[in-house]
Amino acid sequence: MRPFSYVRPETAPAAVNAFAMAGAGARYIAGGTTLYDLMKLDIERPEHLIDVTAISGLDRIETSGRQLRFGALAPMSAVASDEVVLRDYPVLAESLSKAASQQLRNMATVGGNLLQRTRCIYFRNGAGGVSVGNRYPCNKREPGSGCAAIAGSDRGQAVLGQSVDCTAVSPGDWPVALVALDAQVELLGPSRTRTIPVADLYRLPGRTPHLEFTIEPGEIITAIMVPATDAGRLSTYLKVRDRESYAFALASAAVALEMDGATVKRARIALGGVATRPWRATQAENTLAGKPLTPELALAAGRAAFGDARAGHENGFKIELGARTVAEALTIAAARKRA
């Protein structure tokens, strides 16, 4: 709990300008469901908060064109209950409705959700804030301090994309679904507007686990665009966790299928809960292409998704669980009715 300044500009350019004026230590804040949490844990220590929730028009949901467009400030609950999204893109609706609680989904925005930070227990509970009292080294929090998780309690850690410095899982559900559907994100910065694939928003930890996103200083997410696709109908987000709601994924799979009868024309698969970033499972997709979907093939695809996985000492089960989660998700998606 440290003092900070607070402004609430009414346009996106004004917000970007306020950020530039504030200089180091500035943070944008929307729903606040992550940032306030991390401030209480003494992990985030912003000096200036720029609240973007007064920007008008940034919460629009457009579903009629060749792409779906979600304003960054649309609440998770609004997108999750949108009729078109529910009917034509269950993978998107499910990834949102299976996250957090209804109260949090009412506050959190679909833009802010993309930048949620890891739930690695050593990252969250080790900053020494008075609300917790633990202190753990963490290369993500304090670069160069070491990683407590790798030799520690690593049941929740990643089996894909980890480095010698960090095994923290990318916690999101929504970004996983977006990566499966080749979604794009629109960014407004001090000097330009740019659009990049959602997948390119995330870095691998490598030797710099404190750098998590490719977003540039001062840039703000203004919208998320999802190319319209019939594959959305045959889609699902399957989330496996330690309880049936209000928990992060141990393993999850976002799946969308283009089918020709019983044969898979094209599959889109992304993984959550098992990797250091939202993980597109290209090998699994290739395993399926052009073949009839059988339970055996589904499991083979699941196993292919984890071909490069490496286990720690307590999280090896995630490789088998993840493979079966992919297989189960493929089965669920294929059983959905087409338009």
Add this chain to the structure above:
Amino acid sequence: MTTAPFRDRPRVDAHEKVKGATHYAADVPVPGMLYAMTVPATIVKGRIAALSIEPAMRVPGVVRVLTASDFPPAPPVDPGTPPPPPMITAEIAYRGQPVALVVAETLEAAIEGAEAIRPVYVESPSFSAVIDSPGAVTEPATKDLTEHVDIGDANRAMAGAATRHKAEYVSPAQHHNPIEMLSTTASWEGGHLTIHEGTQGSNLAKNAVMQNLRLGADQVTVKSPQVGGAFGQKGVWQRQTTIVAHAAMLIGLPVKLVMPRGQIFHNATFRPKSRHRIELGADASGRIVAVTYNADHQQSRKGEFAPGYHEHTPQMYGVADYLGTAENVRIDTQPPGFMRSPYPHPAAFAFESAIDELAEKLGADPVAFRLKHDTMVDPINGRPLSSRFLNECIVEGARRFGWEKRNPKPAATVLPDGTQVGWGMGCGAYPVKAHPAIATLRVGADGTTRFTGVGHEMGQGIRSTLQQVLLRDLAIDPAKLEILIGDTSVAPQHSTAGSWGTASAAPAAAEATAKLNAAMRKLLAGRNISGNLHHQLAVLRRPFLEVEIERVAQGQDAKALATLRKGGRALAGPEFPQFTTFSYVAHFVEVRVEPRLHRVRVPRVVSIADCGRVVSPRTAASQMRGGVVWGISAALREETGVDPRYGGWLNNDLADYVVAVNADIGDIDVGFIDRPDLLINTVGAKGLGEVSMTGVAGAVANAIFNATGKRLREMPFKIEHLL
């Protein structure tokens, strides 16, 4: 004395709670109040070499910082009463221990000040964080009956057994996590200290403060009229009480502390990890003839929470040869303590699993096997059990559940989609205890009625229970009935825990109503005045009628009342002079295990309890369902983790300490035998809060075995254990 069943009534505080109008301790507004924050130790073991308060004092709004040097030395040991909690000390015995208290004009300033405190520690070169750590010291338990039971000759009987089963079962460390945080609000005015605190033992809190700060009994009042969940966490003294009280006295203004949950994980008691090594032996006829049972659990270096895991198992199934032993394993944590069904829950998980395993070996049906081990004798002392309707619970539960349709073959019940279905059952018992009580009852001509007595309302419904007795016995206006409990200024308060609340408070209310009705008859002197008591008093021109009663539990004498008046612990039972008394329960559980992901779901539970007379059907049913929910949560979800390299608790928040959520829970059908035990008290009530949870986890484990053929012996059962 009527022994008819009680009628169903809504709970007295339901409306207030639904409106959000209920005031918990931290909600009580106190004018001029300051806010405090504790600074948690960031080492596991050692001492503070230096602590500068300057960085905190520089934070605008910070009023004062209290450190070890502000506190008096620990009071001399008073033999016979448990020592009060340590205050702030320079010695560090566990991670998260409070090393300073920052008091400020706002909560934000208090937190900022607390974050600015960076003590210089001298760390011990090593510490023991878990029971397998080097430096953990195993210590045999005492000769207390619940820790050491040696009846018959269990080793000889075991050697002669035709069939044996032996296994180790493990119950993890768990934390209570009531939604209401630990909090203390203290005001020092005119030489009197008033404390608002959510506690199950307002007199325990009072005594701790009196002893630590050398105050007289007339100088301290503790008020705990509503507790937002306790479960044993608030049944012992809380470390922050004296610390906050002392701050209020030094500063001269009221001070409030609400401890953050992460700190509570480290400062409150918890359910220690325990290991249960059980061997059961059966004779050729399939009857259990021998039990050897060794339990150990994690203990703090100076903790006193005894490994009393033989609290109910010797009396369960009429086994004459039973050898029970127990040990402490001392390590560097805060002291463990009581958490709902502290001993019988982990013991029943182990014992009911072992019974199921033995029955399986014998080819016996788990229900029939238990039914044939019914008993009416306490094998330890040879006295009768005053009432025992365990078999009635089992029979009724089996009937409602449809047990006769169960396929006994493991992994043999599979739905068309591949889902495995399993049915299991488990039983439990909980000792019945009671304490003395002092109560007053006053009925006014103005329509009011006021009952003051002993008890704490933690959500279990003790006010509703008292109301039931008062409204059954008195012709009064229910709308103007006031029940004052949990306040040391209205009556001496025994702690409310161990499922002894109803069996202690309800008979006191019954005695008070009997005395008041007798006094009224005397006043009427044969005249016949219509209307309720208020009307009768008005006609008689009496402003009010008041009675006071004192009562002791079975086998207690006036010494117990003296102990109660001093705010001490004065418990009788479960061994009473003429008999032994337990409450009983039987749980039937259906699990479904997904074909490919192997997630376990619990769609259906039937639980039947023998808790004597059910005084408040509404809150009793609710308490049963809560116990079942927690049993499921304990079996499948909850565990507090430790990284042995760092000590302390790893998953110290509600996101990472996984309690069951609504979506985890299916149908829970609860029922009661509802037969009064009139030997134990005039109301016939035994106890319910803890027995309701006891045996659920074993039933879940047994159902998983029936579904999958896999025997899980270490809780919690997670997805990776069945993959």
